[in-house]
Amino acid sequence: xxxxxxxxxxxxxxxxxxxSQFLAITTGRWSMFAIVGxxxxxGYSTSSALRRAGVPVRAILRDRTKAARLxxxxxxIATADLAPLK
Numbered sequence: 001x002x003x004x005x006x007x008x009x010x011x012x013x014x015x016x017x018x019x020s021q022f023l024a025i026t027t028g029r030w031s032m033f034a035i036v037g038x039x040x041x042x043g044y045s046t047s048s049a050l051r052r053a054g055v056p057v058r059a060i061l062r063d064r065t066k067a068a069r070l071x072x073x074x075x076x077i078a079t080a081d082l083a084p085l086k
Contacts, residue, residue, distance in 0.1 A: 032056040036082070038075065039066035047075055 037043040038059035059075040
């Protein structure tokens, strides 16, 4: 499983690096990506790849205690509860 996640992370990193360069060229500026669930496996891999490409990331979390490793890689942290209103 770890090998598969590593492979996906490398592919995603390459894809996002190209996309972020495309954004910079076409818009003249970097856009910020908001990643819901950034503390999970896929969310963290996506956030990490975007940060390595130099793109600003806002990590949206339910639990602020999971923010440390995202903050360490340079993500802006936001908390939100996306549960339906009762």
